[in-house]
Amino acid sequence: MNDTEDAVRRLFTVATQDIPPSINLGHDIRARSRARVLRARVLLSASLAAVVTAATVITLSAVSPPSALAQVTQAATRMAAQSYRVTSTRTLVRAPGAPTADKNPVTIIGEFDPARSIGEETVGGGAQIRYVGGYIYIPVFGAFRRTHPGLPQKWVKLHVPPRSSTTVTPGDVASLGGITGVQPFNPQDLLALLKSADHVREVGPASGPGWKGSAYSFTVTVRTSAQPHQVMGLHGTVDVDQQGRVRRLDAVESVENTVSKVQMTFGNFGIGVSVSAPPADETVSP
């Protein structure tokens, strides 16, 4: 066995060690196999029968509960209609060349009222970012100040283009849960990400302080169209409470050889949010 083959075998061993505990292969194999046969026989009988009554059809067919994907996207849609508080922590797990110190988590605490297009978040207990009426206000950062020496203003005003709830960009994945330098975190991006998710399935019950609900696993993949082509993946669980609201998100984001962990909790639904734009004389637009 040569070194290359040896290396591949080791890689495959490592790549298959993290089996999720929720997977249960033997579950219901026999019942599902028999159910398939039974359904086939029933359909055959119905087609041969002279008359199939509506009552029979109702009896034979089950009223399907909303799919897992529908549950998750409905929950994400509800977030766009009510105010909430969010705590988000983003941790760099692994990146080529990143020393351990760079892996410290970044926590953002924010309050948002999507219906009124306002929100505010504090990054790492320090910098404050405001969202007001389609604009985002960021404290003037070092790089900007260096290119604009002597600038008296304190805030940079940037336009936030209306986002599609169905189009997901690599920036949406990269910025989820924290400031990444690509674009500031906006919890509304969560809606678009969850709507584009696939492999959504309910994996078990979920609960938190004052709420109970269900946990759903999901994956999102975004491929950049421009060079260098990249594949950005997001895989995790989202918890939805019994009122159909997103309560928690735990996900791992992978971009090439960089892996980050994102944890978000949502609560205080209906909270009063009061945010105003900074004074115009303290604001500069690039």
Add this chain to the structure above:
Amino acid sequence: MRRDSGDTDERFAAYVRDRGEHHLRVAVLLTGDWHAAEDLVQTSLIKLYRAWPRLETTAEPDAYLRRIMINTHRSWWRAHWRRETPTATPPEDSTTDDIAERQAISAVVRQALAKLPRQQRAVLVLRYAADLPEAEIAELLGCSPGTVKTHAHRGLRALRDSLGDDFALQPVNQPRASRRASREGA
């Protein structure tokens, strides 16, 4: 001689217990995602269960299931029923760096595999995860052993290019500090 119908379910259950995880690991390398892998293996097990009473006692269920999985995966891929998503698995336990690093590596490797053309990926997985000989892989995929060799050669090269330094991963039972030192070329 056919299998005794009286203990069909027992034998099948025992087979799933003994070999299910092995096929699940192969499936996740094919699909790139644990839940798609679960789908693939369960769908294949349902088909195997229905054929189980007809299998001759000398038949090897692994080979039978493998064929079902490969054919099912191929039909899903062609029909786009299952979009293969290179994904990362959320850390089960984020309290130790070793676990986080291992899961990060898992994600990267599966992602790199998922970028390969389907046939190259299938050959690498069947050769180096399922440890099948080239002749058997050729029969499963409906191609010649020569084609299997070509796919393996190209797939290994593409995987090496994709993973870069991570390709030469040290054995997983090597202490973490020395693994890192090895990777950093110390």
